Amino acid sequence: MHHTAAPAHFFLALQDQFGSRFTRGDSARLQHGRDESVHAPELPDAVIFAHSTDDVATAVRLCQQHKVPLIAYGAGSSVEGHLLAVQGGVSLDLSGMNQVLAIHTDDLDAHVQAGVTRKQLNDALKGSGLFFPIDPGADASLGGMAATRASGTNAVRYGTMRDNVMAMTAVLADGRVIRTGSRAKKSSAGYDLTRLLVGSEGTLGIITELTVRLYPLPEAVSAAVCPFGSIDDAVTTVIRTIQMGIPVARIELLDALTLTAINRFSKTSLPEAPTLFFEFHGSNASVKEQAETVQGIAAEHGGQQFEWATRPEDRTRLWQARHDAYFACLQMKPGSRAFPTDVCVPISRLAECIQATNTDLRQVSIPVMLFGHVGDGNFHLVVLIDPTDPKEMKEAEWINERVVDRALAMEGTCTGEHGIGLGKKKFMVKEHGQDAVDVMRAIKHVLDPEGLLNPGKILPD
Amino acid sequence: MHHTAAPAHFFLALQDQFGSRFTRGDSARLQHGRDESVHAPELPDAVIFAHSTDDVATAVRLCQQHKVPLIAYGAGSSVEGHLLAVQGGVSLDLSGMNQVLAIHTDDLDAHVQAGVTRKQLNDALKGSGLFFPIDPGADASLGGMAATRASGTNAVRYGTMRDNVMAMTAVLADGRVIRTGSRAKKSSAGYDLTRLLVGSEGTLGIITELTVRLYPLPEAVSAAVCPFGSIDDAVTTVIRTIQMGIPVARIELLDALTLTAINRFSKTSLPEAPTLFFEFHGSNASVKEQAETVQGIAAEHGGQQFEWATRPEDRTRLWQARHDAYFACLQMKPGSRAFPTDVCVPISRLAECIQATNTDLRQVSIPVMLFGHVGDGNFHLVVLIDPTDPKEMKEAEWINERVVDRALAMEGTCTGEHGIGLGKKKFMVKEHGQDAVDVMRAIKHVLDPEGLLNPGKILPD
Numbered sequence: 001m002h003h004t005a006a007p008a009h010f011f012l013a014l015q016d017q018f019g020s021r022f023t024r025g026d027s028a029r030l031q032h033g034r035d036e037s038v039h040a041p042e043l044p045d046a047v048i049f050a051h052s053t054d055d056v057a058t059a060v061r062l063c064q065q066h067k068v069p070l071i072a073y074g075a076g077s078s079v080e081g082h083l084l085a086v087q088g089g090v091s092l093d094l095s096g097m098n099q100v101l102a103i104h105t106d107d108l109d110a111h112v113q114a115g116v117t118r119k120q121l122n123d124a125l126k127g128s129g130l131f132f133p134i135d136p137g138a139d140a141s142l143g144g145m146a147a148t149r150a151s152g153t154n155a156v157r158y159g160t161m162r163d164n165v166m167a168m169t170a171v172l173a174d175g176r177v178i179r180t181g182s183r184a185k186k187s188s189a190g191y192d193l194t195r196l197l198v199g200s201e202g203t204l205g206i207i208t209e210l211t212v213r214l215y216p217l218p219e220a221v222s223a224a225v226c227p228f229g230s231i232d233d234a235v236t237t238v239i240r241t242i243q244m245g246i247p248v249a250r251i252e253l254l255d256a257l258t259l260t261a262i263n264r265f266s267k268t269s270l271p272e273a274p275t276l277f278f279e280f281h282g283s284n285a286s287v288k289e290q291a292e293t294v295q296g297i298a299a300e301h302g303g304q305q306f307e308w309a310t311r312p313e314d315r316t317r318l319w320q321a322r323h324d325a326y327f328a329c330l331q332m333k334p335g336s337r338a339f340p341t342d343v344c345v346p347i348s349r350l351a352e353c354i355q356a357t358n359t360d361l362r363q364v365s366i367p368v369m370l371f372g373h374v375g376d377g378n379f380h381l382v383v384l385i386d387p388t389d390p391k392e393m394k395e396a397e398w399i400n401e402r403v404v405d406r407a408l409a410m411e412g413t414c415t416g417e418h419g420i421g422l423g424k425k426k427f428m429v430k431e432h433g434q435d436a437v438d439v440m441r442a443i444k445h446v447l448d449p450e451g452l453l454n455p456g457k458i459l460p461d
Numbered sequence: 462m463h464h465t466a467a468p469a470h471f472f473l474a475l476q477d478q479f480g481s482r483f484t485r486g487d488s489a490r491l492q493h494g495r496d497e498s499v500h501a502p503e504l505p506d507a508v509i510f511a512h513s514t515d516d517v518a519t520a521v522r523l524c525q526q527h528k529v530p531l532i533a534y535g536a537g538s539s540v541e542g543h544l545l546a547v548q549g550g551v552s553l554d555l556s557g558m559n560q561v562l563a564i565h566t567d568d569l570d571a572h573v574q575a576g577v578t579r580k581q582l583n584d585a586l587k588g589s590g591l592f593f594p595i596d597p598g599a600d601a602s603l604g605g606m607a608a609t610r611a612s613g614t615n616a617v618r619y620g621t622m623r624d625n626v627m628a629m630t631a632v633l634a635d636g637r638v639i640r641t642g643s644r645a646k647k648s649s650a651g652y653d654l655t656r657l658l659v660g661s662e663g664t665l666g667i668i669t670e671l672t673v674r675l676y677p678l679p680e681a682v683s684a685a686v687c688p689f690g691s692i693d694d695a696v697t698t699v700i701r702t703i704q705m706g707i708p709v710a711r712i713e714l715l716d717a718l719t720l721t722a723i724n725r726f727s728k729t730s731l732p733e734a735p736t737l738f739f740e741f742h743g744s745n746a747s748v749k750e751q752a753e754t755v756q757g758i759a760a761e762h763g764g765q766q767f768e769w770a771t772r773p774e775d776r777t778r779l780w781q782a783r784h785d786a787y788f789a790c791l792q793m794k795p796g797s798r799a800f801p802t803d804v805c806v807p808i809s810r811l812a813e814c815i816q817a818t819n820t821d822l823r824q825v826s827i828p829v830m831l832f833g834h835v836g837d838g839n840f841h842l843v844v845l846i847d848p849t850d851p852k853e854m855k856e857a858e859w860i861n862e863r864v865v866d867r868a869l870a871m872e873g874t875c876t877g878e879h880g881i882g883l884g885k886k887k888f889m890v891k892e893h894g895q896d897a898v899d900v901m902r903a904i905k906h907v908l909d910p911e912g913l914l915n916p917g918k919i920l921p922d
Binding site: 155377443 | 611620624651743837898
C-alpha cells in the first residue's frame with residue numbers, strides 16, 4: 001500500500017491536543033521506528049505519548065478523521081518488525097501509562113495500564129506473596145505482551161498471555177472504548193473478545209488496560225542445570241518429564257554453541273554441551289519429589305551431572321545467564337544483528353525437528369544458536385548476520401523458511417511466541433489455509449475498515 | 462425476526478442428498494427442538510444426521526441457498542435454550558460423527574469428531590494412562606462443550622474448554638471449511654480463531670472436529686467430604702485453599718437443601734449441612750500433603766468432620782452423588798422442571814454473593830438449591846418450578862435477575878459455564894456494554910451475513 005504523507009493541519013491538531021507530548025523530532029521517530037528485529041527501521045511521521053485511555057481514544061479519532069495510520073508502542077522489544085511504520089503515520093507510545101491500578105490479593109489478579117512492564121508489576125507485588133509469571137526475557141510492557149501473545153520460560157507451567165489476561169480495556173479503530181471480559185475466573189457469556197485481541201498485534205484495537213492473573217509465590221523453588229551427550233538425549237528427558245505430568249515450572253534447552261556464548265558473556269564455566277535448565281515450584285516436599293524424579297529421568301538418558309542451584313542468588317545467576325543468552329549470542333560475532341526465529345511443534349516431533357534443523361545449519365557459513373522452551377515444544381534460532389550482507393541475509397532467510405516449513409509439516413506453528421509482525425506474514429496462508437486467513441481479514445476489515453491500526457502486519461498483502 | 466417456512470423443493474434437495482439421514486418426522490423434530498432448559502420447545506422443520514464434515518458443508522450450502530436457518534445439535538444437554546429452532550429451519554445432528562480419529566499419547570492430545578462425548582473419549586483413553594478432564598456433568602458432545610465453552614468440577618485445576626481445545630475444523634456459514642489452530646501447545650500466529658469459535662454456540666460456524674488436550678492420569682487421587690456450620694465457613698475454606706496455591710483438582714460447595722435432595726435420591730446419609738466435596742490429584746506424597754493442608758484449613762473454619770474416600774468405588778459414589786445433584790433436586794418437587802442459572806464472581810466476593818442470594822431465596826415460595834464449582838467462584842441455582850404456573854415462573858425470573866445483577870455488580874459474569882443461548886441474551890449489554898456487544902454483532906454479521914447459523918442466540922435482538 002502507498003504511504004501518503006499526512007496533511008500539515010493534522011499535525012497541528014495533534015500538537016493542539018497533546019502539546020509537549022507530541023513530537024516530530026528525528027530521535028523520537030527513529031526510536032519508535034525500529035524494534036529488536038533485523039528489519040530496517042521505518043519511521044513514523046510523529047510520536048504521541050499517551051497518558052490515559054482518553055488520550056488513546058482522542059489520538060485514534062484524529063487519525064481516523066485524517067486517515068492516518070496509528071501504531072501502538074510499548075517497550076519496543078518486538079522481534080518481527082511489529083511496530084515499524086511501514087505506511088508512516090503516528091506511533092502512540094503507551095510507556096507513560098504505567099500505573100498499577102489495583103492488586104487484588106484475595107482474587108489473585110491485578111489491574112494495570114498497558115505500559116506497565118512485567119518487572120514493574122512484579123516489583124509492585126513485592127510483599128504480597130504473589131507474582132506474575134509470564135516472562136518473555138525482555139522487560140516488555142504488559143500491553144505489548146498481550147498484543148503479541150507472548151510467553152517465555154514459565155509458560156510450560158503457567159501458560160501464555162492467552163491464558164493470563166482476564167479482561168482488558170481497548171480502543172477500537174473508530175475511537176470507541178470497549179471493556180472485554182470480567183474479573184470472574186471463567187465465563188460463557190458470548191464471543192471471547194479478550195482472546196481475539198490477545199495476539200492481534202495492535203491491528204484490531206489498542207489495548208490500554210489489562211486485568212492479569214497472579215499466582216502465589218511457591219513455598220519452595222529449586223533450579224538445576226544438566227548437560228547431555230546429545231540434543232536427542234536432552235529432548236527425550238523433556239518428553240518423559242512432561243508425559244509423567246511433573247508440573248515443572250521451567251524446562252529450557254540450550255545447545256552447545258549457546259553455552260559457549262553464555263560462558264564468554266556471563267563468565268560462567270558450564271560444560272559446553274546440550275544442556276537443560278530446570279526450575280521446580282511447589283511445597284518443600286513436592287519440589288524435592290519433582291526434582292528427584294526428573295534427575296532420575298535425566299540419568300537414564302545420559303544426564304548424570306545434575307547441578308543444583310538452591311540458593312536464591314545461584315538461581316538468579318542461572319536464569320540471568322539464560323535470559324542473557326540472546327545478547328551472549330550476539331557477542332559471538334561482534335557487530336552482527338540477530339535474525340531470530342521461533343517455531344513450536346508437538347513435543348513428539350521435537351527431537352526430529354531439532355535434528356533436521358541442525359543438519360541444515362551445517363550447510364550455512366553463519367553462526368546459529370538454538371535454544372528454547374522445549375517443555376512446550378518451542379525453540380528459537382538466533383542467526384547472526386550482517387544485515388547489509390545479501391549472502392548472509394539469504395542464508396538466514398533460507399534457515400527460517402526451512403525451519404518453519406518443517407514445523408508446519410509436523411503440525412506445528414510458524415511462531416510459538418514472537419508473533420507474525422512483518423517477518424512471518426508470508427507463512428500465514430501455509431499455516432492456516434487461505435480460507436482461515438480470509439476469515440481473519442474479514443474480521444480485520446469489519447473492525448478497522450480503513451486499515452489504519454498497525455497496517456501491513458499479520459495479514460499477507 | 463419472522464420465521465418463513467422453507468420451500469418444498471428445499472426439503473426435496475435435502476432428501477436427495479441425505480436419504481434416510483433426513484427426516485421431517487414429528488418425534489425427531491420434537492427431540493431436536495428442546496433441551497434441558499425450561500424454555501418451551503421450538504421445533505425445527507427437519508433433522509439431518511451428519512456423518513462427516515462434507516455432510517455438514519453440504520447441508521450448510523443448501524441452507525444458505527434457500528436462506529434456511531441451521532442449528533447444530535450434539536447431545537441436547539444445553540440448559541439455556543441453545544438449540545431451540547426459534548426461526549424453524551434444520552437441526553443438524555452431529556451425534557453420528559462419533560469417531561475418535563487419533564490419540565497422541567506422546568503429545569497429550571486427541572483428535573475427535575464433534576459428536577464424540579466426553580465419556581466416550583475417556584473410554585477410548587483407557588489403558589493409555591491419559592484422561593480428558595472437562596466434565597460438565599451431562600455426557601455432552603465435545604463439539605457442544607466447545608460451542609458453549611463448558612467446564613465443570615475439574616476446571617479449577619484443568620481449565621475450561623477455552624483452555625483445552627487446541628485446534629478445530631469448522632464449517633462457515635457459506636460452506637467453506639476452515640482449520641483453526643495446530644497441534645503446537647502454543648502459537649502467536651495471527652488471530653485466535655479457535656477461541657473465537659469456542660463459546661460461539663454454533664452462531665459463527667459449525668465445529669466438526671476438535672483437537673483437545675489430555676492429561677496424565679494422576680498417580681494418586683483422593684477425595685473427601687466435609688460439612689460446615691455455615692456457607693460462609695465453607696467458602697472461607699475455599700478461598701484460603703486457592704490463595705495458598707494448593708492445586709486442588711475439585712472443590713465443590715453444596716448447600717443443606719441439596720444435601721437433603723442427594724440423601725433422598727442417592728440413598729446416602731451425609732450430614733444435611735453446607736458441604737464441600739474435594740478431590741486431590743498428584744503423586745502419593747503430594748496428594749497426602751495437599752489433603753492434610755486443606756483438612757487443616759477446614760478445621761480452622763469449623764469443618765472438623767473431614768470424611769475420606771480413598772477407595773475408587775467410594776470416590777465414584779461420591780462424585781456420582783454430586784453429578785446427580787441436579788436430578789436429585791428435581792425429585793424434591795415431583796413434576797417440576799428446573800430453572801437453572803449459574804453466575805461466576807471473583808472469589809473474594811463469593812461468600813457475600815451467596816449470602817445475599819440466600820436472603821433473596823427466603824422471599825420466594827419455590828424450592829431453590831445452591832451448589833457449584835466454588836474454587837472458580839462459580840455457583841448454580843436450581844429453581845424448581847412448574848413452568849405453566851406464571852407465579853412460579855415470575856419468582857424464578859426474579860431470582861435469576863437478582864443473582865445476575867449481583868454478580869455483575871461484583872465484576873463477575875452472568876454465566877460461568879452454561880452459556881447465553883436464549884435465556885441470558887437480556888444480560889449481554891449489561892455485562893459487556895453496548896459497544897462490545899456491537900463488536901460481537903459486527904463479527905457475527907461478517908461471518909454469517911444472512912444470520913442463518915443458530916439464529917436468535919447470544920446476541921440481544
